Amino acid sequence: MNFRRPDIIRPPSEWKSYFLPLTCGCSNNTCAFCAYYGSKLQIRDIDDVKREIDALSLFMRDGIHLPAVPNVVYAIAQNWDGKRVFFQDGDALVYPFSKLKEVLKYVNEKLPSVERVATYGTPQDILRKSGEQLKELKGLKLSIFYMGVESGVDKVLQKIGKGVKRQEMVEAGKKAREAGITLSVTVILGLGGVEGSEQHALETAKILTEIDPDYAGALTLTLVPGTPLYEQWQQGTFHPISPFRSLEELKIIIENSSFTDCFFSSMHASNYISVRGKLPQDKERMLRELEAVLGIRDPSLLKPEFLRGL
Numbered sequence: 001m002n003f004r005r006p007d008i009i010r011p012p013s014e015w016k017s018y019f020l021p022l023t024c025g026c027s028n029n030t031c032a033f034c035a036y037y038g039s040k041l042q043i044r045d046i047d048d049v050k051r052e053i054d055a056l057s058l059f060m061r062d063g064i065h066l067p068a069v070p071n072v073v074y075a076i077a078q079n080w081d082g083k084r085v086f087f088q089d090g091d092a093l094v095y096p097f098s099k100l101k102e103v104l105k106y107v108n109e110k111l112p113s114v115e116r117v118a119t120y121g122t123p124q125d126i127l128r129k130s131g132e133q134l135k136e137l138k139g140l141k142l143s144i145f146y147m148g149v150e151s152g153v154d155k156v157l158q159k160i161g162k163g164v165k166r167q168e169m170v171e172a173g174k175k176a177r178e179a180g181i182t183l184s185v186t187v188i189l190g191l192g193g194v195e196g197s198e199q200h201a202l203e204t205a206k207i208l209t210e211i212d213p214d215y216a217g218a219l220t221l222t223l224v225p226g227t228p229l230y231e232q233w234q235q236g237t238f239h240p241i242s243p244f245r246s247l248e249e250l251k252i253i254i255e256n257s258s259f260t261d262c263f264f265s266s267m268h269a270s271n272y273i274s275v276r277g278k279l280p281q282d283k284e285r286m287l288r289e290l291e292a293v294l295g296i297r298d299p300s301l302l303k304p305e306f307l308r309g310l
């Protein structure tokens, strides 16, 4: 089967990266809220990956376009500063370890200006590797993992089909950090629904504290047609929280978490309000910003639904 180049789904902070697909889909395609739900994982042939790196290298060095190379390669490359690469797709860290190393070595050789490579990885992808293997990847510039934590409540993780328990999530996060890899995690406001809201927020603050990541981002649940959670909402078995409740959850998380040095943000397109700052230093200021909005409860202060993204 021909490899299908995935759409670009990336963390907001990777906007300057070159998007190099190693896989399409996600190996853990069971998350009930996610657009990757039910996707079929494809592993890209390594020679195909190398051909794209060759074409990119030639373009960056001499501005040459090769006829057989997809236009998207040059569309991304023309605005690229040569410094960052993001491996697609939903969990490119599942790419077989020996091949992952080979691709990284090739990136280093052909694109020497690259400073860092990033990827989404599931906790399972991280736990499958030894500490030494993770250090090897870091040595080859794969230096940031984006991992979806989603919730600190085992019941919620199980219900959404995350495939791991909170303890495994914590172990994976710590393992990545111990290998010197920068860890950026996301949690999802509203994932516990109305009934589980308080527990979800409090336990999510706890798991973030335990993992103690370098970056933490809060997203707001967006119900995507075709996913099980959307169906549950339609059938009345999942009750989504209100936009203002999502801000209350955010406040609970910021209030109750404790970090060594973490950049925390709700800048993602799915959120109703953006707050950002370094924790612990900016905690009081961030809480004040949220309290100001929660005190007035004026819907016009929130991002309108049609502007919210996934």
Ligand code: SF4
Pocket: 026, 027, 028, 029, 030, 031, 034, 035, 036, 037, 090, 091, 122, 148, 162
């Ligand atoms: S592991 Fe991540 S990308 Fe894969 S289905 Fe779950 S949330 Fe989506």
